Amino acid sequence: MSIPESVKEFPRPGWVVLRARRLTLSVRLDRRVPAVVLTLALVLLAALVLSVSYGEYKIAPLDVLRAVAGMETSDPNHLLVVRGFRLPRILLALMIGAALAASGAIIQGITRNDLADPGLLGINSGAGVLVVGYLTFAARPNPALFPWLALVGALAAAGVIYALAWKRGSSSLRLILIGVGLASLGGALISYFLTKLTLFNAQQAYVWLTGSVYGSTWSEVRLMLLWLGVLLPLTFLLARQLNVLNLGDDLATSLGTRLELHRLVLIGLSAGLAAITVTVAGAIGFAGFVSPHIARRLVGPSHEGLLLCTVLVGGLLLVVADLASRWVIAPNELPIGVTTAIIGAPYFAYLLYKRGR
Amino acid sequence: MEGIRTSDLSLAYDREMIIKQLGLSIVSGEITTLVGPNGCGKSTLLRGLARLLKPQTGEVLLDGKAIHTMPTKQLARQLGILPQGPTAPEGLTVYELVAQGRYPHQGFFQQWSDEDAEATREAIAVTNMVAFADRPLDTLSGGQRQRAWIAMALAQDTPILLLDEPTTFLDIGYQLEVMELIERLNRERQMTILLVLHDLNQAARYSDRMIVLSDGQVVADGSPHAVLTQALLAEVFKVRANIVADPDSGSPVCLPYRAVGAELIATPRPRREL
Structure with a gap:
């Protein structure tokens, strides 16, 4: 077809293409991505060091680095404080943020609604109902079972919501409506259970329900790392599918996606990513909803770069939230879920306000 | 075929x-x-x-x-299809949109080939969207936006x-x-x-x-x-109409002048012969 000569060679500076010919691997990224990723990574690193150095027992940033590397520092206690107490919880916060952010980006992509949140899949309420129900009805509840109950509850809730939203094919609108409905049903059940709890159990339930990384251990870090190691790469590989689903069901079908299969897999990934955070730290709100928003502002809506940045933003957000949780009412600390809500809720309100105008 | x-x-x-x-x-x-x-x-x-x-x-x-x-x-x-009134996510640029037309030609790992780039570039050029390639869709006029969507369908090749x-x-x-x-x-x-x-x-x-x-x-x-x-x-269509030839192309043009059934309630006006 005839194309004017002048436009045949129009420049395309807006994209970075990564290609490894041997692996027949290629990805196209928005040009902003490399700089944004690098900046985020550096800020994140600085935040990590700052966070580890801060505490009742202050440690100089340089000593933090030495202790992390396992080198001797001026104070023999450094090694224990850094590697034993602070690093696990901070790394856990980082990974929880990354997982929630990726989960949120997926759910916002498939529902085509950027106010959606992983909670929409019933993750938090499903996990909450089972954990608080267990606290209520078990004769002698064992906290070690919480993570497993939470995982089962979270995934079961996501499954139920997906199944209920199925009516000769899934639809994102039905998914949102049923998700919102079941979440409030779960909330009601949790409140009912809480009224039947003993004071001690109720307190335990409340801490779990708001989300906390207090007293995290290396085994939790390893568990989390394992899950992220599997789920995040899969998510990144499905970036193009997310892009296409984001254009709506008709176009996604027309472009040749296997709509139901891709949507199911992506919902599974989103549910899995959020569920694992619930099992290690309880229900932490807003991180999954806010992070994709911030990342979208930085690199635009194409998921190849967006997912990468979202994960970094989410990690940074929770590292900062964790630091703030320990700092604002030191020597006591806030549950991290409270801090993310303090950061996230006004942002949500701001978005609603902006949209309303 | x-x-x-x-x-x-x-x-x-x-x-x-x-x-x-x-x-x-x-x-x-x-x-x-x-x-x-x-x-x-x-x-x-x-x-x-x-x-x-x-x-x-x-x-x-x-x-x-x-x-x-x-x-x-x-x-x-x-087979490509452009549905009625498609919507794109906020901030998506024309180039990004058109590039998504390449989806059926891509693989799980091979996500962006030279052919993809070439087809995307050509679709943008053919639809006269070169000047707008880096503009977000939501900043364009209705006509430009529709051309961008057609460009996406074209990139599908x-x-x-x-x-x-x-x-x-x-x-x-x-x-x-x-x-x-x-x-x-x-x-x-x-x-x-x-x-x-x-x-x-x-x-x-x-x-x-x-x-x-x-x-x-x-x-x-x-x-x-x-x-x-x-x-x-x-x-x-329930209309009375005259059919005339388009002076430019010769194709038929219909000029409806009254809804069918309207005769029953309105007095017919004298008709001018064409």
């Missing part, structure tokens, strides 16, 4: 049968337009032909093969393109721009184009063939000259 053929095709929304046992064939290399009054099933039929709607009975064949059992990605390299009311809600200048682009794609690339149009005169002006649907059935099918008759307009 045999093109698209349907046999005994019935399409329904929920329990309501919209298209009933329709047999139809779309000739390759032509511009074919589906027209008909509101609710006649023209958009439903287009969706059925594009496998966006599963048939209740019968099938849609593309070059002799049933499209609902064909691997969807393989079909996506044969299919021999057949289905469009659902591509000119609706556009100003008249933009409407013609879009129709001329469609005509060019057909003439210069031999693309088979099937579109749903609301405007009968536009359909007559740009189509090789018009298919008139009424209540889920084909009531007329042929060249615009053969199809646009006073009798058909009265029967199907």
